[in-house]
Amino acid sequence: MGTRKIEETKEMTVRTRFAPSPTGYLHIGGVRTALYSWLHARQHGGVFILRIEDTDLERSTAEATAAILEGMQWLGLDWDEGPFYQMQRMDRYREVLAGMLEAGTAYHCYCSREELEVMREEQRARGDKPRYDGRCRHRHEPVPGISPVIRFRSPDAGETVVEDLIHGTVRFQNRELDDLVIARSDGTPTYNFCVVVDDWDMGITQVIRGDDHLNNTPRQIQILRALGAVPPQYAHVPMILGPDRQKLSKRHGAVSVLEYREDGYLPEALLNFLVRLGWAYGDQEVFTREEMVAAFRIGDVHKAASAFNPEKLLWLNAQHIQRLDDSVLAIRLQPYLEAAGVPEERIAAAGIPLPAVAAVLRDRAKTLSDMAAGARFFYDAPESPQGKDREKFLSGQEPLLRMAMAGLAALSGWEAPAIHAVLQQLAETHGGGKLGKIAQPLRVAVAGCAVSPPLDATLALLGREETLARLDRAAGWTT
């Protein structure tokens, strides 16, 4: 019985977090670190925490916070605790700050910004790295009229080692690290300090974040040690570049993830794309959410930055569309159809089941928006086609349309194979044996454009009455 207790304390519950700052929208890079954190927690039966780092009052907005939460929900990256807001934890930070001042691991610094700027300039001129020289370290008397900042007293000898799950051992000489500001002169704590206290308080076991934070890590470890806390494990994931391998920016469409939703991407496809950006599992390209959870290992993530590849995302989206059940696909598609101007009531009124339409469209759609565009004509009888299509395919084709109507009207059933036989027959008599000769005019007549699912399947779905009505109407467009 005793051994059991040891195991439990040894194998701590995994606790990871995603900690975005609400100064902008949730973008691709953020989503990937969120995904990795989530995956790591889920595969270990751990806890995933959402924390909003909103201490930058100037730039944080409520809209950004809302967009982040909505994005996470849309992606299905569900969190077990939070969202926590740093602004609501100020009392706690002040308490820790006071303790550090008391213990002497932090001290007041009265240097003015101007003074510091001069100091840095001199250092730069000498070719040194600009860093605080610790001139207030031993000051005991306050300077009247100046509200001091609080600095962390960092060790000036030895080294701090980061055992990174992705990068391996990374060593930093302590003399390279200066005494950083952990509280501003107005008393508010700074980022590096809040992160440390939060990760500590929240019992985070693995900090998974962008590798732009790797340089901050030794200082965070030092603060944690000064606090008597055991540092968590770290995993610094590389950043994502634009398709041109330049830093990801708005120009690349690297905007809010919610735009991917608008553009008709499936969340599982986006997640699949992102998980493979910097990580691989043999030759497997397509992963379900469950497969990702099972196969992903944070330690297998690549060290190098990777470029965003929109074509591959599109391909993966198509792959995931292929794999959905008709009924599920229809449910996913419905909002996009609505956005394309086909409300739910009209779908019901038309009597053409959406799952069936989705089934015939799935092979040729890369996004749900594509699919909605392709599905529209089933529910909305097309207007007279414009320009080329009308001239090229309908001009002078009234006899053909009439023949088709006669043939289809005479059919006893209304199944695709029977319809196909009629079309085949028509091709023999009016198309020189070539289905292509007659299919295009009929397609344009019925769908309003030169692209649609196979004609027999399309007509079967439209129904006899609607097909004949559309052919009759199109006969008026043949001049």
Next chain:
RNA sequence: GCUCCCAUCGUCUAGUGGUCCAGGACACCGGCCUCUCACGUCGGUAACAGGGGUUCGAACCCCCUUGGGAGCGCCA
């Protein structure tokens, strides 16, 4: 400038000293399939950044160079 990180086809990657004149995927090019557009399918072009070591043997280990990135704030 200083510190840290990184480096296989255009892109995402497999590869952890021999089985690699380097495999898969997207994209691209060609063939097949075909009533349109697609899907599918078959095939093709295409990479170990450069230089030194270590070793019987290096894409894999070490060093240097080059190139990219990050950090050096009372931003996060």
